[in-house]
Every structure is written in C-alpha cells, then in structure tokens.
Amino acid sequence: MSLGQMRRGVGLVAAALALILAGTADAACIEAPVVGAARLHEFEMLMMDVSLRCTRIGVAMQPHYDSMIGVHRSLFDGAAQRLQRFFATDAVADAHHRGLYDRYATMIANRYGGGNTSLDTCHVFDAVAVEVARAGDGGRMLGAVAQAMIAHPLLEAATCPAKP
Amino acid sequence: MSGKPGTVAVALGAIMLALAGPGAAMAQAVVSTGVGTPFELAFWQSIDSSNDPSLYESYLTRFPNGTFGEIARAKIITLRGRMAQNPTSSPTASPALTVPVAPAAPSAATVAPVAPPTVPAPVPAALPAVPAALPAAPPVVAVAVEPAAAAAPPSGNTLGQLLAALANSQTTGGAGAPNAASAPASAPASAVVQPVAMVSPAAPVALHPTTAGFVLPPQPALSPVPQVALPPSFCSAEARNAFHDTVYAPSVNTARQNNEAAADYLRRLQALYDQYQLSHDPDTMNAIVGAARTYGQVAQTTFAMQAALVRQFPALMAVPVVPCAQPTQPPATTLAK
Numbered sequence: 108m109s110l111g112q113m114r115r116g117v118g119l120v121a122a123a124l125a126l127i128l129a130g131t132a133d134a135a136c137i138e139a140p141v142v143g144a145a146r147l148h149e150f151e152m153l154m155m156d157v158s159l160r161c162t163r164i165g166v167a168m169q170p171h172y173d174s175m176i177g178v179h180r181s182l183f184d185g186a187a188q189r190l191q192r193f194f195a196t197d198a199v200a201d202a203h204h205r206g207l208y209d210r211y212a213t214m215i216a217n218r219y220g221g222g223n224t225s226l227d228t229c230h231v232f233d234a235v236a237v238e239v240a241r242a243g244d245g246g247r248m249l250g251a252v253a254q255a256m257i258a259h260p261l262l263e264a265a266t267c268p269a270k271p
Numbered sequence: 272m273s274g275k276p277g278t279v280a281v282a283l284g285a286i287m288l289a290l291a292g293p294g295a296a297m298a299q300a301v302v303s304t305g306v307g308t309p310f311e312l313a314f315w316q317s318i319d320s321s322n323d324p325s326l327y328e329s330y331l332t333r334f335p336n337g338t339f340g341e342i343a344r345a346k347i348i349t350l351r352g353r354m355a356q357n358p359t360s361s362p363t364a365s366p367a368l369t370v371p372v373a374p375a376a377p378s379a380a381t382v383a384p385v386a387p388p389t390v391p392a393p394v395p396a397a398l399p400a401v402p403a404a405l406p407a408a409p410p411v412v413a414v415a416v417e418p419a420a421a422a423a424p425p426s427g428n429t430l431g432q433l434l435a436a437l438a439n440s441q442t443t444g445g446a447g448a449p450n451a452a453s454a455p456a457s458a459p460a461s462a463v464v465q466p467v468a469m470v471s472p473a474a475p476v477a478l479h480p481t482t483a484g485f486v487l488p489p490q491p492a493l494s495p496v497p498q499v500a501l502p503p504s505f506c507s508a509e510a511r512n513a514f515h516d517t518v519y520a521p522s523v524n525t526a527r528q529n530n531e532a533a534a535d536y537l538r539r540l541q542a543l544y545d546q547y548q549l550s551h552d553p554d555t556m557n558a559i560v561g562a563a564r565t566y567g568q569v570a571q572t573t574f575a576m577q578a579a580l581v582r583q584f585p586a587l588m589a590v591p592v593v594p595c596a597q598p599t600q601p602p603a604t605t606l607a608k
Contacts, residue, residue, distance in 0.1 A: 153441060210548065211548075211549055214548060218442055220443060222440065222442060228437065228440060231437060235434075255435055256435060256438035257438060258435055262549070264545065265545065265546065265547075
C-alpha cells in the first residue's frame with residue numbers, strides 16, 4: 108500500500124469507525140454495562156493469548172501488549188471487577204453463581220486458547236496493541252476496537268439462552 | 272465523547288495499514304521512525320499515487336533494497352496483471368485496496384464420514400466455591416463508546432469487519448484454525464467386506480420438558496441403509512459400474528445423510544449446552560447431557576455404518592471381472608435325411 112493509498116484508507120477508516128461506534132444490540136438479559144465489561148475483558152484475554160502465542164513464534168509483541176494493559180489498566184481492572192460482581196452480587200445470588208466466574212474464565216480461555224496464529228496475524232495484532240496503547244483518548248479507541256473484535260461477548264450467549 | 276475522532280481515525284489507519292499486510296506495516300513504521308534517506312522518501316512520495324508500473328521499477332532500480340521495495344514489487348505485479356487483463360485500461364486507474372481475509376474452512380471430503388461431536392461434560396452436582404472473597408465495589412471507569420447518530424455502512428470490507436475476522440481467526444475452531452472436532456482415527460482399511468446393518472427408523476420424537484419453556488430438540492429421522500453384498504465377480508467392468516451406481520452409491524448416500532443428521536443433532540445439543548453454561552440452570556444442562564449421551568450411541572452407529580461403506584469401496588473395485596459364459600446355443604440340428 109502506498110502512502111497515497113494509506114491516506115485514502117484513512118478516509119475509509121473514518122467511515123468504518125462510525126460503523127464500529129454504531130454498536131450492537133445488547134442482550135436483553137444482561138445490562139449494557141455488563142456487556143461492555145464482558146467485551147473488554149474478553150478482548151484483554153484474546154490479546155493476552157495472542158501475545159503469548161506470537162512471542163513463542165518470534166514476534167515480540169509482549170511489550171506492546173503490556174503497554175496497552177498499563178495505559179488502560181483502570182478500564183481493564185474495572186471490567187474484571189464488574190464481572191466478578193455480576194457473578195456474585197449478594198448472598199442469594201452467590202449461592203447460584205458459585206464457581207460461575209471460574210467457569211466463565213475457563214470458557215474464554217478455551218475460546219481463544221487454540222487459535223491459529225501466524226506471523227501475519229501477529230504483526231496485525233501487534234499493530235492493534237500499539238495503536239490502542241498509543242491512543243490517549245480516555246479509552247475511546249480501545250472501546251471501538253474491542254467492540255469491533257468482540258461484537259458478541261461470550262457472556263451473552265452463555266447467560267442468555269436462545270428461545271426455543 | 273471525550274476522544275478526538277481525527278486522532279482515532281489516524282490511529283485506526285495504522286491498523287488498517289497493518290491489515291493490508293506485514294510489508295506495508297513495516298513500511299509505515301519505517302517512515303514514521305525516520306529510517307531511510309529523505310531522498311528515497313521524496314522519491315517514493317512522488318510516485319506513490321501513480322499506477323504506472325514503470326515508475327515503481329525505476330524506484331527498485333534506484334533503491335534495490337529500499338524501504339518500500341516490497342510495496343513496489345507488489346504494485347508492479349498488481350498493475351502488470353491488471354494491464355494484462357485489460358490492455359485498454361488507463362494506468363491511472365486507482366488500484367483497489369486489498370486486505371487479507373480469513374480463509375474459508377476447507378470443505379469436508381465427500382466420502383469422509385463426519386465424526387460425531389463429543390458429548391458435553393455433565394454438570395457437577397457441587398460447583399466449586401469462589402476462590403477468594405470479592406472486593407468491595409470500586410468505582411468502575413466506563414469505556415467511552417457511544418453510538419453514532421447516523422452511520423452509513425461503507426461498501427466492501429470495513430475495518431470493523433476486518434477486525435472481527437481477525438479476532439475470529441483466534442477462536443478455537445475458528446477460521447483458519449485447525450478443526451477441533453477432528454475425526455477419530457479410522458480403522459485400518461480392510462479388504463474384508465464389512466457387513467452393514469440396517470438402521471431402524473428413528474423412534475417417535477419425544478420431547479423432554481425440563482425447566483419452564485425448554486424442550487430438547489427433536490431427534491432427526493434416519494433412513495434405513497440397504498446392505499451392500501458384493502458378488503464374487505462381475506461379468507464386465509460395465510456391470511461393476513452399474514452395481515456401483517445402483518447399489519453401492521445409493522447406500523453410501525443414505526449412510527452419509529444419516530451420519531450428517533446425527534452429527535448435526537449432537538452439534539445442536541452442544542450449542543444448547545454452551546448457551547446454558549452460565550444460566551444457573553443445572554437441571555436443563557444435565558438434561559442436555561443425558562440426551563447427548565443417549566443419542567451418542569446412535570451417532571456412533573451412523574458413523575460406523577458410513578465408515579464401513581467407505582471402506583467397502585476398495586473391495587468393490589477388487590471384485591474380479593470374469594467374462595460370463597455365453598448362453599449355450601443348442602446344437603444345430605439337422606434334419607434327418
């Protein structure tokens with residue numbers, strides 16, 4: 108891609124960003140903030156798994172991943188804590204949710220633990236980590252990318268069974 | 272919304288560039304870090320919007336190991352190919368923005384039986400306890416993602432779709448990933464003709480109500496699979512072909528349809544189970560597991576039947592062709608003198 112094409116690409120990116128920000132319909136059985144937290148947490152887990160795999164095949168994206176996590180640590184930690192509260196809100200709910208957070212974490216690990224990572228995809232994921240870490244926009248960039256990559260968090264399908 | 276759309280768009284542009292290929296990403300990184308001579312950069316900028324391949328060849332001649340060498344070579348190939356396809360086209364036509372997309376999953380071989388999916392694990396009666404006390408609720412910083420007022424979807428592949436495909440490529444069993452539900456190791460091929468049993472038609476569908484509003488999906492109806500008894504010999508190759516078309520192939524098709532239906536049913540049960548993973552409804556999950564275990568025996572049978580028929584093919588081809596004896600003509604009788 109030439110620089111001129113890149114400049115034209117930025118125009119396309121602006122339109123694509125608008126589409127990303129249009130958002131997706133939230134599941135009816137989960138509140139929107141929980142869906143957002145699940146999306147962010149799942150994105151973090153995805154990037155962590157990819158980072159580990161890419162490091163193993165020689166693409167040093169671990170520093171970029173760590174930087175991304177560090178820059179947006181409050182957002183990632185807030186998402187994880189919100190999910191923990193979702194799975195254990197009070198004594199009654201805790202009786203039903205016992206162990207569900209662990210199961211949820213296992214499901215995410217299973218979902219992204221066996222991906223097929225190549226050098227090409229590693230370079231792209233590395234670019235994603237770099238740009239998300241670089242964007243000092245209060246998490247807007249992070250939210251847009253996470254929403255594009257995790258349109259439907261696993262939590263939706265796992266807690267909102269389809270109607271028979 | 273607190274962000275700066277322009278900044279975000281430019282940042283996403285870098286991702287877009289990376290999505291276009293690692294070579295392009297490398298070039299962008301080189302430019303942004305100042306690597307490369309200013310003259311080379313000026314040279315490149317002077318030709319970057321051109322679609323004349325000779326300009327890129329000139330660049331490669333001048334900078335054989337240049338920063339943009341990969342891009343130049345790629346553009347030459349693209350532009351030359353386009354000119355070859357359409358000799359009358361103007362070299363100023365803008366090349367299409369190409370981006371990699373996840374490859375489609377390979378289609379299954381037509382004769383390879385579909386292995387039945389694994390039965391989901393049952394839900395333990397006692398779930399493990401939460402390992403640690405949960406912290407008090409701190410203030411959570413919300414991610415600033417607001418819906419756009421009116422976003423017209425751009426044509427073609429959008430960045431969002433590309434990022435989604437990228438993420439999907441990292442899911443277990445997703446695009447480009449090895450199939451998690453690999454077929455079990457097939458039995459060694461045997462020349463011995465395996466007897467093929469008949470599959471009884473499916474029993475009447477029974478719905479098992481568990482919790483309110485939930486019923487198990489109906490079991491698929493399976494067709495009886497005719498046995499294939501190979502003759503000791505064929506009179507001709509044509510006779511073997513006819514046997515294949517009229518006896519063997521229909522039987523294989525029926526067995527394959529049964530196996531696919533059974534595997535699809537188990538997949539539906541697996542999908543249902545996955546949906547209820549965190550639904551606080553162990554009764555329903557256990558009901559699904561029970562149904563999957565029960566039907567798993569049927570699926571194993573359909574799989575074995577199709578596999579046996581597939582293994583029968585070499586035996587069919589090995590049946591010797593022995594010319595059949597011509598019907599003997601009665602000896603010509605001569606009238607008695």
